[in-house]
Amino acid sequence: MSELLQNGRLLDMMQSKAGVRSARSSSLMTGGRVPSMGKKARRQFTAASSSRLWSDWPSVNLSHDEVIGRDLRALRGRSRWLASNNGYYIRYLLINVQNIVGPRGVKLDAKVKFGGGQFDKASNAAIENSWKRWGKKGIPMRRSGWTRQDMERAIIFNVVRDGEVFIRKWFGKGEFGFQLELIDPMRVSTDLNKPLSRGSEIINGIEYRDGEVQAYWINKQGMRSDYEGREAVRVPAKYIEHLYFPLEAEQKRGVPWMASGMQRVHMLDKYEHAEVTQARIAAEKGGFFTKTGAEAEGFDGEPGAEDDEIEYLDSDAGSFATLPEGYDFKQFDPTHPTTAFDPFSTKLLRGIASAGNINYNSLANDLSDVNYSSARIGLLEVRDNWQEKQQWLIGWFHEPIFPDWLRMAMTTGRLNLSFARYDEYVQAVTWVPRSWAWVDPQKEAIGNRETVGLRAKSLSEVAAERGVEFEEVIDSLAKEREYAEKAGIDMSAIFSKKTGESSGDDALRSLLLRIEALESALDERMMVTPGVNGHKYAEYGN
Template sequence: MGWTMNIIDKVIGLVSPRRAYERKTYRDALRHYDAASMDRLSSDWQPAYGTAEQLATGSRDIIRGRARAAEMNSDLAESAVIALLRNVIGAGIVPQAKVRNRSGKLNSELNKKIEKAWAKWAEPENADIRGISSFYELQEMALRRMVYDGEILVNKTSQGSYLPLSIQLIEAENIGAVSITHGKNNIINGVEVTEHGRPVAYHVSQTDPMGLRSFDTVRLTTEQAFLLFKPKRPSQIRGVSLLALVLRRIHDIDEYMDADLIAARVAACFSVFVTSQNSGRQAALLPRDKKGRPNITMAPGMVRHLSPGESIEFADPKRNAGTASEYSATQTRRIASGLGMSADIVARNISGNFSAARQNLLEDQKTFRQVQKFVIRHFCMPIWKAFIDALYLAGELPSDYLANKDKYQEVAWLAPGWSWIDPVKEVNANKEAIKSGLTTLEDVCAASGRDWEEVLEQRKLEQDKAKELGVLLDYSSELQPLTMGDDDTTKEGADG
């Protein structure tokens, strides 16, 4: 076919070169992606060219300001963010020290000592440079600001605590907006980066609580501070509000619902207008209020005779409540999906059947786990490492710490879990999974936000107390002590 078309093209070219050119042009036009077409229907579809910072620099501040306005005034935006905070942070993501001794076993004594020191440091008077928020409240605040503002700068300062460590959260507008060359590095929107785009420092302006900003800036190295944000492109250096994708839709639905509310209020007022074809002579005879306006009253079942030439008209604001409800539900679903959540959890409205609700919850939990991992990796871990360093500087850790930092900084983070939808089925499934070795008690407890060691310790206390009081606890299984026989007996038991 290609050879035949070439012959045809050549013949047309000999007869009419212009027609041959047009033929080739139209054929080439059919070979591009539909998404790249520039026709009447796509003329207002503007492509986004440039690096992440080129595209975001002119919009970042406006988006952040509008997101904060939504935080203050939009119940829908706040409901979505609260759902995220409630499921990701909850009462707090709690660390468990996992230092091991030379034999590879957990060093229980040292781990308890570290966790006790952490519990003291995590209180507001130590964790927060302002002395207002606990570490777990700082977790929530940092994630909230990352969602609304797109970023938050976390400064690890040596002031404000009995240990040489406190946390200072610095808001996005304090990061300088300058983009200049700084030695071999470049400063792009206040972030100093290497030629490969690796951050090495943040240039921060000083402001008081009322927002009065100093022209002097402070250079905070990445050893002192880190910028918490969720990059979407390799060239992205600063964050953009995570609500940017749905912010316009949130504003539109808020405006729509306000307009519908006004229409409902007008309809509830049942406004009546009296019109007259006569001059003002009859109107002058009507009783009037203190401001001189005609005073006409209405009462249930009242029959009022009008003067000749007068008639009554009723205000009829066109309003369809069903349309408003459908529009609200549709837009809420789109907003929720843009944030990676279901509309059920955003609007707190479980309207589907059990299977649909369960599937939505499972998908939501995937989103929450992903965010939990992000918070642990990029917020909790840098602070934990700084805390362990501070413990060493305070003389609370062994002298070999500097040579074995990784060993002493081992930690597991216990994030909040979720309640079971069908407890009977899920408990039985977990029991079988533990028996078959597919999971562990630690994993099962962690999924519900509990410490497996604390569960066992509490269970032992309950068993001992029940035995002391002569109460029988209805446990499905009891812990049995291990008894060791001779080798033959042990082998026989293993084989049998």
């Protein structure tokens, strides 16, 4: 046994010497030295180095769940404070609402077809009309008198400000047997974390099993909201839609969209407050009274006896007071706001706009340096952002709730359609979000006409960019033509180039005169009668 150990040690020594000899020969061939194995290796990435220049650079090596549990409550609370107290922040929130939801909300477009490829107009009209009816005031929302568009606005406002919103689905409630309830995300506490039986676990208020959401634990509340409630109710996941904009792997909760810019918003708010305060002081022209020929006395910051208290003199506009004997007046005249106020504020606002992924000009209401080219480039870029958020809203809200709404509307008899075609109805629905007018509509119209002429774009795409359906445009034009022909007006003369400019102008002028005549006749047929509580309402005459 000892002989084997000695032979093994001898073999290790021979291999070790051979390795050193090989390294030295390699070093001699390259003209270098044998590298020291004890020397610390230099980092490949400078951003990962640890020197005194980077000592104040923090790093985050926590999971998203840990970050949410630690920071979300404070982050959301500060976001809400800014929304209530800072004009730029509330404008950022409302810009998102206006551009994602818009003045008319997201429109449903049903395109159910028969087996032969023809549109099922009756089914399409029934679905669209029922959806419009469900969106009326007080129908879609549980315990609320909101419209569907009000709900869409509130969803975007809450998601942008708080990072997320929860929607509870109520079955068997309301006119269509289906209603929704918006739940404040503060009621799903991030402090609730604990293991459960059967392999389930609650993480930041949400129950999971094998990575799948099983339920949401929502704090109880009465008529008054209570975020500090310790008693939570378990609501199965099938009754909840959790809306947030996901950006990180394994992300389970949402964060305010302006999270990376909130600190800068707060600093700008404080800076503006200080400048305005100093400007007000400068405008009021304050000053100090000094004793002439008196020796200076020490002052430790504490008031002395009553006879040594500092005296104040209030002045009125346009009046001058006589100073007591032995006193002189030293004016305090700070020069605020300084010349750096405007460029410095602009710089901060550009950073805030970048954090929110919007245009500085829109956020700051500053169009002083905008021309057509820069405005168009900026709009094209930012509209990609709005369209992305619109598709997110459709995919996370409209598409998930529509099948439940359709099933309950058919079950309650509010929508008389065949259950055998239920899946077909669900798949045949598309959603049309809001659109925008261009900076120069004439140039865009000419560009669209040329693009359509080159077969690079369809008329349906042009209509979709304006937020309308191609079929709707065609039907509207057909109705206009039919109505005009019954009234004896040649619509082709208005839009045709062959008839000449003068004839087209005459036809248009004639049409406008007839419209004015109809309006005058309508006014003559109307009577103003007293109404309830002294109000007056217009009624049609017999």
